[in-house]
Structures are given as C-alpha cells and as structure tokens.
Amino acid sequence: MFHKLFFYEADVPWILRRSTRTFKDPSECTEELITMLKVNTQVLCLMQHQLCEQSRPFEELKIGYFNQFAKCHIKKLLDIAVCLSETVWSATHICPMLLAYEALMDVLPLIQKFASSESDDFFSNILRNMREAFRKLIGHIKHFIQSNMEKHLDDVAIHPMTCFLICSIKSFGSHRNLVQSTLAPGDNSSSFGHLLYDVITCWKSVLTEHSNIYRADLQRQYIFLLNNAYHFNTKTDGLLDELLSDRQIIKQHDDEFKLLFKKWTESYTEEACTPAKSCLNPNCWWGSQRRSLVAFTSKFNKTFDRQKTWKVPDVVLRQIASGDIYTTETLETTVQGFFEG
Known part of the structure; x- marks a missing residue:
C-alpha cells in the first residue's frame, strides 16, 4: 500500500x-x-x-x-x-x-x-x-x-509621499508583532521603533525642503506644511505610539511635531493676517478709522483672492487656523471700538 x-x-x-x-x-x-x-x-x-x-x-x-x-x-x-x-x-x-x-x-x-x-x-x-x-x-x-517628493502637483493639498508614508505605517501596524519581535527586535538603534522614527524624520526633512517651491508665497508654504503634518498625525493617531513603542522616542516625536505645528501655525498667521489686522486702529479719529477700514478691506480681499483656491481638507485644521486669526471676542472688541470712538 x-x-x-x-x-x-x-x-x-x-x-x-x-x-x-x-x-x-x-x-x-x-x-x-x-x-x-x-x-x-x-x-x-x-x-x-x-x-x-x-x-x-x-x-x-x-x-x-x-x-x-x-x-x-x-x-x-x-x-x-x-x-x-x-x-x-x-x-x-x-x-x-x-x-x-x-x-x-x-x-x-x-x-x-x-x-x-x-x-x-x-x-x-x-x-x-x-x-x-x-x-x-x-x-x-x-x-x-x-x-x-519633488513630484508634486500644485492643486494637491496632501503630498503623495505623505499618503505613501501613512500607508506604509498602516502596513507595519498590520504586522506589528512580525516587525517588532522578528525583523527588528530589541531596544537599540536597530530596533523597529528607531528605524521607523528615522523614516518619519526623513519625511519631515524632505517635506520641509520641498515646501521651498512656495518660498515666493510664504502663506502657501505654511498651509502646505500644515496640511501634510496634520493629515499625517490624524491618520496615524494611536497606531504610531504602538509602533514606536519606546517612550523616549514617542515623546521626542510628539514634542517635535507640536513644536513644528506651533511654529508653522504662528508663521502662517503672521504672514496672512497681520498686514490686514494692522489696519484696524480704534484709537484714531473718525476719518482715519474710515480709511483704516478701507485699507483693511483691501488687504483682506487681496489675501482672500490669493487663498480662495487653496485646499485645507481637514475641518479641525481650518478651525485651528481661523481661531488663531481671530475669535468672536476679539472681533467684537475691535468692531465695538470703532463705534465707540
């Protein structure tokens, strides 16, 4: 048989x-x-x-x-x-x-x-x-x-390499035990957490360098950086901590992103809004106030015309940016000052 x-x-x-x-x-x-x-x-x-x-x-x-x-x-x-x-x-x-x-x-x-x-x-x-x-x-x-990174279309808010990195991280997340315990074990510089952190650092560096294509328009440059950074953080939230695993690396990553996000948000606000907001001076006499309102409207419309085709896909990011430009309280105080003057 x-x-x-x-x-x-x-x-x-x-x-x-x-x-x-x-x-x-x-x-x-x-x-x-x-x-x-x-x-x-x-x-x-x-x-x-x-x-x-x-x-x-x-x-x-x-x-x-x-x-x-x-x-x-x-x-x-x-x-x-x-x-x-x-x-x-x-x-x-x-x-x-x-x-x-x-x-x-x-x-x-x-x-x-x-x-x-x-x-x-x-x-x-x-x-x-x-x-x-x-x-x-x-x-x-x-x-x-x-x-x-250089292959970027002007009308795309999120760079394809940002999407690629997010997809890569999700793939690693689907095989977390394999990459952490088998392919890159340990807690030294060759561990998976360190390797992934190096990849993210590389992406941030080349993204920042690539944003210089907008150096003639700093407002556009900062919006581009904010769009990509916020999209990356949103799509990898929770998963990234599990993959980086090392507390020190996680803290370093979080601190760096918070610092960059704060820097880019403040820089965007400064470039986009300060020229128009500087026209509003409630402490001057009435004739000057009227001229300042005209100047404010002119500069605001100029900024609006330039930015109206830009895309900020994330609703929360739009709220953060607008909140840095003005709040209801500050706008009400400014307008009230004109009428009381």
Whole structure:
C-alpha cells in the first residue's frame, strides 16, 4: 500500500509537482509563492500524518520512509524559503514582503521537522536574510520618499509621499508583532521603533525642503506644511505610539511635531493676517478709522483672492487656523471700538 501511495508520481498532488523555475522575480509573484509554500507544507504534513496513522508500529521507520519519498518536495520548500528571504524588496512591495515573511514564520518550524538533515544554521541564515532585507527595505523607503517628493502637483493639498508614508505605517501596524519581535527586535538603534522614527524624520526633512517651491508665497508654504503634518498625525493617531513603542522616542516625536505645528501655525498667521489686522486702529479719529477700514478691506480681499483656491481638507485644521486669526471676542472688541470712538 505504501508503494502505491508514495512512489507513483501520478498519485502526488499537482501542487507538489509544480515547478518554481518560472518565477524570475519573487517580489512580482509573491502571492503564488506564498500559496505554494503554505499549501505544499500542509499537504506534506497531511500525507505524513496519514501514513503514520495507518498503523502505530514502526513510526520512526515510516517517518524516515516518508522523508526519503518527500525529499525533492522538501527541497522545493527550502528553495522557496531561501528565495523569499534573499529577495530585494522595493519600497512599493512592503505588503508582499510582510505577507511572505509571515508565511515563512508559519511554515519554517514545520519544514524544519521534515528537513532534519539540514543544520540549524540553515534556518538561522533564513532569519538573518529576512532581517537584512528588512533593513534594506527601510533604506529603500527613505530613498523613495526623497526621490519622489519633488513630484508634486500644485492643486494637491496632501503630498503623495505623505499618503505613501501613512500607508506604509498602516502596513507595519498590520504586522506589528512580525516587525517588532522578528525583523527588528530589541531596544537599540536597530530596533523597529528607531528605524521607523528615522523614516518619519526623513519625511519631515524632505517635506520641509520641498515646501521651498512656495518660498515666493510664504502663506502657501505654511498651509502646505500644515496640511501634510496634520493629515499625517490624524491618520496615524494611536497606531504610531504602538509602533514606536519606546517612550523616549514617542515623546521626542510628539514634542517635535507640536513644536513644528506651533511654529508653522504662528508663521502662517503672521504672514496672512497681520498686514490686514494692522489696519484696524480704534484709537484714531473718525476719518482715519474710515480709511483704516478701507485699507483693511483691501488687504483682506487681496489675501482672500490669493487663498480662495487653496485646499485645507481637514475641518479641525481650518478651525485651528481661523481661531488663531481671530475669535468672536476679539472681533467684537475691535468692531465695538470703532463705534465707540
């Protein structure tokens, strides 16, 4: 019976007989490789289990017999594992990489039981390859942000690289245990929290540098920076603390963002509103008050005309900006001063 079940190639499931030679770039066919890796492993586990369940005696003999039969199929699994661990992943392949590594961590313990003849170093090397590839991916992400930051359309409030970074962080969040405990463990400079903080710092730096395309219009520059910073904070709120994990890094990140946000908000208010507000002087005589109102209206309309096509998508950010420009109380006091004068 063993001879019929395990030595005729026609009786071997098709998925085990499928060749991997057609896969030239693993990053472009990750889903197929993951399927082969997981399904083949489960099929082999099931076949071994069925063999051992047929009769209890001679279990060691049957396992040895099975391993000899499955030798070429086990080698195929090892080849896929090595291939995925050695693949160079681009910044646009974060999700496929993480899915591949999750699959590897699931099946490697099972494969290791089949491939008992392989040394422990073989499987340690796979893990080492994964960690090295992950560190390279972090570098690729930073380079991707730097090289694509200049590609910006004037009518887009949120830069595509801000959206890319948010999506990347959400992908890492979906595989938090993998990235923190397996791919970049520890609490030193090579830990995931430090690596992610470096990516965010890189994004802030190149975003600020890129905003200089608006240096002829500082109001537009500060709105651009505020839009992106606020969008990033809103979309990563809560998740980022879990990923950075280290309290010191979290505090440093929060303090830096608060400082930048305060600086950009105050600078925008100064550039956009001070010229118009400076025209309002309730302490001058009536004729001068009228001229100051005319001047205020003129400068306000000029600012409005320039900014009316700008986009501030976030409602809360709009409220913060308008609150810094004026409050109901300050406006009422200013207007009342004109009438009382």
